[in-house]
Amino acid sequence: MKLDKQLIQDHNKKLHDKHQSGFSFIADRLTTEGHDVERILAKIAALQIAIPSWALGTGGTRFSRFSGGGEPGSLEEKIADVGLLHAINRSSGAISLHIPWDIPKDAKAIKSLAKEYDLVFDAVNSNTFQDQADQELSYKYGSLSHSDKAVRKLAIEHNVDVIKHGELLGSKALTVWLADGTCFPGQQNFRKAFQRTLESLKEIYTALPDDWQMFIEYKPYEPYFYSTVIQDWGTSHLLASKLGKKAYCLVDLGHHLPNTNIEQIVATLMMEGKLGGFHFNDSKYGDDDLTVGSIKPYQLFLIFNELVYGMEDPASINPPPAWMIDASHNVKDPLEDLLQSVEAIKLAYTQALLVNKEELEAARENNDATQAQEILQHAYRTDVRPLIAEARRRAGAALHPITLFRNLNVRKQLIQERGLKTVSTGL
């Protein structure tokens, strides 16, 4: 389904007056406070967040999966869904593929289809956490860290294959997330598992084109519950440092134990120039993969405060990170959820742009904790929604994405097109 641009214009026209008064109000206030509103709007518009190809269907838990209707049944339909999101918000201009869930059979055709929707291909993701139907060796006891060299070889070759698929599509990064780990104390030699992983990653790294990056994702537990080979940012950083300058760490918000200070991890990694990729989601307990900003919006703001600091610092050695939503949708319509997630990311980003850095630094130097909090929360408590809407309007997108999505009955149309019982590949 392709969205007629006129429908967006009609929607914007209806909301115009209300939007305009809200926007003038905040723009005036920010100008009085010394902000350059045009500069902020340009930054908001420039932030593009990749959508993973596995987030467009209804996700499941280990108990069940309640499929929604009209789910994309092919890669082409997934691209159409991301294209739809991008048409509505002009902020989701990239798609991230998971191989082999989404192997492009005809890369050229897939690439030109994506282009029709104004989309590019973000990082490609390998999958060594599931055995494929025709697979002779099993990843049950690990992949890149496996005790059996033949299994490691299989996993290495798969990653090299994923790079090749990515090259044909114009991707510039490979994300490696390993499920490798153990469930029981004593099951594995930690040192050997790390060394084997490093050796395997070295081989993959050799196959990485010069202008590519490798993102190493960490996770403390799950699917195994005692140990994980790449359990935390320190392990990821150690591997990335040993591999070389094309290797970076990837922070997935859900891959931390409750109450971990993620903003501090972000600060350290950016200081070292090693933050390559970022997966957004939200959680209450673990890797819940809930809508971004639905549980801990203040934490998201604090994380963005460090990200903005790292991105705007002229002395920064960190490349621009690759942004992606990594979520699962068990309850909400996946497309609505993704629209909400993109909005939440933009809200936190914009609020972080409003932090008065000079005043904050002065407060810090004076050890004035009260003033530091005042400064941060002054930015956080600013309702920046009209700014984001204005940036969208200027880009030709909808003032209120969810309202437009609902008014146009998009899901109903997708069900008519694809049927009620389609199931998309992914988790």
Ligand code: RM4
């Ligand atoms: C993992 C991890 C990876 C994602 C898979 C589907 O928990 O977050 O990034 O590829 O889920």
Ligand code: MN
């Ligand atoms: Mn992830």
Ligand code: MN
């Ligand atoms: Mn995850």
